[in-house]
Amino acid sequence: MYTLYHFPISCSSAVKMVLEITGAAHQERSVNLFEGEQHQAEFLAINPLGKLPVLVEGENVFTQGEAILIYLSQKHKNAQLMPDLATYQGMEALQWLNFIASSLHGHFTKIFHPEKISHDHQVVIQNAEEEIVKLLNLIDDTLENRQFLAGNLPSLADLYFAVVLGWGQVLSFDLYERYPHFASYKKQLQAEFPLSHTLQNI
Numbered sequence: 001m002y003t004l005y006h007f008p009i010s011c012s013s014a015v016k017m018v019l020e021i022t023g024a025a026h027q028e029r030s031v032n033l034f035e036g037e038q039h040q041a042e043f044l045a046i047n048p049l050g051k052l053p054v055l056v057e058g059e060n061v062f063t064q065g066e067a068i069l070i071y072l073s074q075k076h077k078n079a080q081l082m083p084d085l086a087t088y089q090g091m092e093a094l095q096w097l098n099f100i101a102s103s104l105h106g107h108f109t110k111i112f113h114p115e116k117i118s119h120d121h122q123v124v125i126q127n128a129e130e131e132i133v134k135l136l137n138l139i140d141d142t143l144e145n146r147q148f149l150a151g152n153l154p155s156l157a158d159l160y161f162a163v164v165l166g167w168g169q170v171l172s173f174d175l176y177e178r179y180p181h182f183a184s185y186k187k188q189l190q191a192e193f194p195l196s197h198t199l200q201n202i
């Protein structure tokens with residue numbers, strides 16, 4: 001039995017999707033990021049960085065979302081959420097996962113918390129959005145020729161990107177109007193994983 005520390009709309013939703021898809025037994029502990037529960041002593045005792053997601057399995061406490069996702073994909077191989085990592089396809093899926101979880105998510109974090117970078121919030125937000133646009137352009141170009149980020153099979157990178165698509169409202173433009181492939185991509189992804197309630201509602 002896993003325990004996921006989770007807040008809907010946060011990146012812990014990618015882990016939630018994987019738990020739903022694999023059918024792994026799990027329970028949730030809610031950490032309300034809007035109410036600042038991630039900074040309370042009770043949660044900091046579990047993850048001193050005050051970040052979601054956290055996955056607990058028995059005595060083990062796992063942090064860092066990307067690592068958790070890869071761990072679960074390897075433990076629950078039947079779900080086929082990552083190709084064999086020691087292959088070209090596996091490496092490509094890993095690259096995309098890192099692109100989304102680190103580069104793209106990183107720029108969104110600046111928009112969510114501009115105060116951590118500079119008192120000039122507008123400049124931080126504008127610069128971050130410029131970087132996000134470059135990365136989204138690359139994703140949209142990629143989806144011109146393939147169904148999913150790493151090819152014609154979905155992977156963890158797509159589940160993480162689905163979560164990021166849910167953050168579009170913080171941008172100054174409509175994601176689905178600007179990027180012609182995103183709406184059909186999301187539909188195809190949802191069709192691949194009907195068991196994930198979280199993905200269906202993103």
Ligand SMILES: N[C@@H](CCC(=O)N[C@@H](CS)C(=O)NCC(=O)O)C(=O)O
Binds near residue numbers: 010012052053063065
């Ligand atoms: N990649 C890092 C960062 C994850 C992250 O940024 N989590 C966000 C939610 S999407 C969070 O918990 N933010 C709370 C905060 O920064 O106060 C990790 O997995 O620990």
